[in-house]
Amino acid sequence: MQNRAIKYRIYPSAEQKVLFAKTFGCCRKIWNLMLADKITYYQQTQKMLQTTPAQYKKSYPYLKEVDSLALANVQLHLQTAYKNFFRNKKTGFPKFKSAKRCRRSYTTNCQNSSIRIEDGRIRIPKAGPVKAVLHRLPEKDWKIKSATVSQYGDGTYYISILFEYENFPVSPVPVTEEQVVGLDYKSAGLYVDSNGKCQNMPGYYRMAQMKLAKKQRKLRHKVPGSRNYQKQQKRIARVYRHITNQRKDYLHKLSAAIAKQYAYVCVENLNMRSMFNKGFGNGKATLDNGYGMFLSMLDYKLAGRGGKLVKVDKFFPSSQICHCCGCRNPEVRDLRIREWICPDCGEVHDRDTNAAKNIKTEGLRILLAA
Numbered sequence: 001m002q003n004r005a006i007k008y009r010i011y012p013s014a015e016q017k018v019l020f021a022k023t024f025g026c027c028r029k030i031w032n033l034m035l036a037d038k039i040t041y042y043q044q045t046q047k048m049l050q051t052t053p054a055q056y057k058k059s060y061p062y063l064k065e066v067d068s069l070a071l072a073n074v075q076l077h078l079q080t081a082y083k084n085f086f087r088n089k090k091t092g093f094p095k096f097k098s099a100k101r102c103r104r105s106y107t108t109n110c111q112n113s114s115i116r117i118e119d120g121r122i123r124i125p126k127a128g129p130v131k132a133v134l135h136r137l138p139e140k141d142w143k144i145k146s147a148t149v150s151q152y153g154d155g156t157y158y159i160s161i162l163f164e165y166e167n168f169p170v171s172p173v174p175v176t177e178e179q180v181v182g183l184d185y186k187s188a189g190l191y192v193d194s195n196g197k198c199q200n201m202p203g204y205y206r207m208a209q210m211k212l213a214k215k216q217r218k219l220r221h222k223v224p225g226s227r228n229y230q231k232q233q234k235r236i237a238r239v240y241r242h243i244t245n246q247r248k249d250y251l252h253k254l255s256a257a258i259a260k261q262y263a264y265v266c267v268e269n270l271n272m273r274s275m276f277n278k279g280f281g282n283g284k285a286t287l288d289n290g291y292g293m294f295l296s297m298l299d300y301k302l303a304g305r306g307g308k309l310v311k312v313d314k315f316f317p318s319s320q321i322c323h324c325c326g327c328r329n330p331e332v333r334d335l336r337i338r339e340w341i342c343p344d345c346g347e348v349h350d351r352d353t354n355a356a357k358n359i360k361t362e363g364l365r366i367l368l369a370a
């Protein structure tokens with residue numbers, strides 16, 4: 001069995017908006033209450049405390065007004081986060097949720113067809129039918145597992161419905177050189193492939209910087225917490241949301257085009273978090289590219305067509321090796337060198353194109369050795 005989610009834009013009524021706001025707040029309240037009790041109990045006994053939302057409903061009667069399954073999912077998420085910390089301390093300890101900066105969302109499960117897609121509406125427990133834009137309908141054999149309702153900073157509401165369906169195995173595509181392409185990350189654009197093509201990004205964030213600066217200047221002249229201040233915050237959030245949607249749309253179309261043309265894509269296994277720090281000096285460009293998101297899209301789209309995303313080790317010296325004769329030139333470790341001549345065969349190399357060809361060669365070796 002395999003899962004897939006479809007995200008719909010919803011337009012709740014005034015009463016449904018109040019219910020969603022209550023549910024968001026109750027989920028945050030339950031998280032904080034259970035986390036505080038777990039911390040206190042562990043400090044006293046050095047043992048884990050098992051808590052449930054039901055034991056808090058007597059002290060906080062308003063918890064009974066919202067969907068009980070939403071609170072139960074909060075319990076499961078906290079339990080998972082709490083156990084993950086003790087398994088691996090690098091994951092970090094669960095934090096208390098702030099009323100101002102907490103993500104407004106909750107998840108409820110489908111029991112006895114409690115979540116249904118109807119004519120232009122989606123029925124949710126407690127809220128009833130909510131008006132929705134059904135841009136895509138699921139297949140007939142797909143079963144609804146859960147639904148996540150979320151509200152973004154610009155005030156818009158969305159619901160992500162998780163479906164379960166039977167996964168039929170896809171036969172893998174034979175490994176041939178024509179079906180394989182290598183991609184080398186390029187911070188000034190997006191990537192350079194092994195055919196010499198340079199794929200640039202429009203830079204949606206940089207395009208909207210002047211507009212954002214103007215709206216943020218207006219925010220400075222408003223009283224914090226006032227009605228006009230909140231309205232201006234939503235205007236700024238709407239611009240950020242538009243930038244996000246533009247970037248996702250571009251990367252979805254680009255990754256789909258690559259998945260249709262090639263079955264195997266070879267890339268370097270880069271740590272994108274370390275690449276947008278202050279040491280590299282190109283953090284804004286790296287974040288605006290969305291390269292990590294692009295690789296995630298490529299991964300599942302290639303797998304659905306019988307292909308695979310091959311990740312080459314990040315310490316593989318793809319830029320230093322001549323793809324013609326295999327000679328290694330350590331001087332190319334200097335990132336300022338964009339073109340170089342091979343000391344053995346005399347071939348003139350573009351740094352990124354040469355790296356992409358070496359990544360393709362190494363990816364082919366990994367595929368054939370598997």
